[in-house]
Amino acid sequence: MPVHTPNIFPTLPERPDAAMIARYREDGYLAFLEALSPDEVRRASDGINELVRKYAFNDALSERVYKDKEQKMQNGRGLLFKSRSSDFHFQVEGDYEARPDRLDELADNIRKFQSYDMELPIYDYIAHQHPRLRALLGAVLGEDYQPYSSMALCKPAGIGAAKPWHQDLAYFAVNRFDGVAGVWIALDPAVVANGCMHVIPGGHHTGPRPHHWSKIDCEITTEEVSPAAAVPIELPPGGLMIFDGLLPHETPANRSDLRRRALQFHYRSAATQVVPREEYQKKFTGPAGIFIGCDYSKLAAKE
Numbered sequence: 001m002p003v004h005t006p007n008i009f010p011t012l013p014e015r016p017d018a019a020m021i022a023r024y025r026e027d028g029y030l031a032f033l034e035a036l037s038p039d040e041v042r043r044a045s046d047g048i049n050e051l052v053r054k055y056a057f058n059d060a061l062s063e064r065v066y067k068d069k070e071q072k073m074q075n076g077r078g079l080l081f082k083s084r085s086s087d088f089h090f091q092v093e094g095d096y097e098a099r100p101d102r103l104d105e106l107a108d109n110i111r112k113f114q115s116y117d118m119e120l121p122i123y124d125y126i127a128h129q130h131p132r133l134r135a136l137l138g139a140v141l142g143e144d145y146q147p148y149s150s151m152a153l154c155k156p157a158g159i160g161a162a163k164p165w166h167q168d169l170a171y172f173a174v175n176r177f178d179g180v181a182g183v184w185i186a187l188d189p190a191v192v193a194n195g196c197m198h199v200i201p202g203g204h205h206t207g208p209r210p211h212h213w214s215k216i217d218c219e220i221t222t223e224e225v226s227p228a229a230a231v232p233i234e235l236p237p238g239g240l241m242i243f244d245g246l247l248p249h250e251t252p253a254n255r256s257d258l259r260r261r262a263l264q265f266h267y268r269s270a271a272t273q274v275v276p277r278e279e280y281q282k283k284f285t286g287p288a289g290i291f292i293g294c295d296y297s298k299l300a301a302k303e
């Protein structure tokens, strides 16, 4: 039976109306089938290959860090290429063996890019200047919102790993949890079979949920989320979803032969400050007052 997903609108408007923003507050997300033009999608998609060709196995520009099979957490595995001049880095999917003579194939087998928004003008434009996205973010977070992070998640065909249930604020060190939004933009058709986003509508109202390091990643257990309440957000290339930093979401593994690349950017309201991790950990707590987000000190202890 086809699932009807609420809050999917045809086009990202020049100004979102009050009813849309009310739906965002209630359900924790909105999606739009058209936000980027086909030309913007093509440039953003080509940019991934361009960055891989520029940095991978180029020892002058990047260093290589091997996160191999000994890593306890599956999603932590995979070769990392780290820029020598900025925070930009990207991780190869754990099950793919990168080779310097196959850079376009490598570009199709990246797991994620991080801190890439200033690496190419097209990413800077989409993340920081796109007029309709700016209007949406201004309506959701206030006009003086700030960028927080950039990631691109590329679930390679056949081997793309699942990202289990989590809240993004379980990772982010900020002083309050009502002013962070993520924006996720499909570059390929994103459907259930290749690991599109799934969300729990309204699941942000319950506040922080307990996360733990499983063999796969930092995740919420399924006793704490009800996958039966989840809806898939299927999007064509150029489609966009905005979601609250407390909204539980996941993406399944990609066992299909369709790659699934997406850009993701996070933003914070002006009142939401980045704070030291110790300060944030005192706030992202459960009823017992204990930190329930992703505790990196426990991960290190497991290794």
Ligand SMILES: O=C(O)CCC(=O)C(=O)O
Binding pocket: 151, 153, 155, 163, 168, 195, 249, 250, 251, 262, 264
């Ligand atoms: O796009 C994906 O596969 C997962 C994105 C996500 O939920 C995240 O990185 O927090």
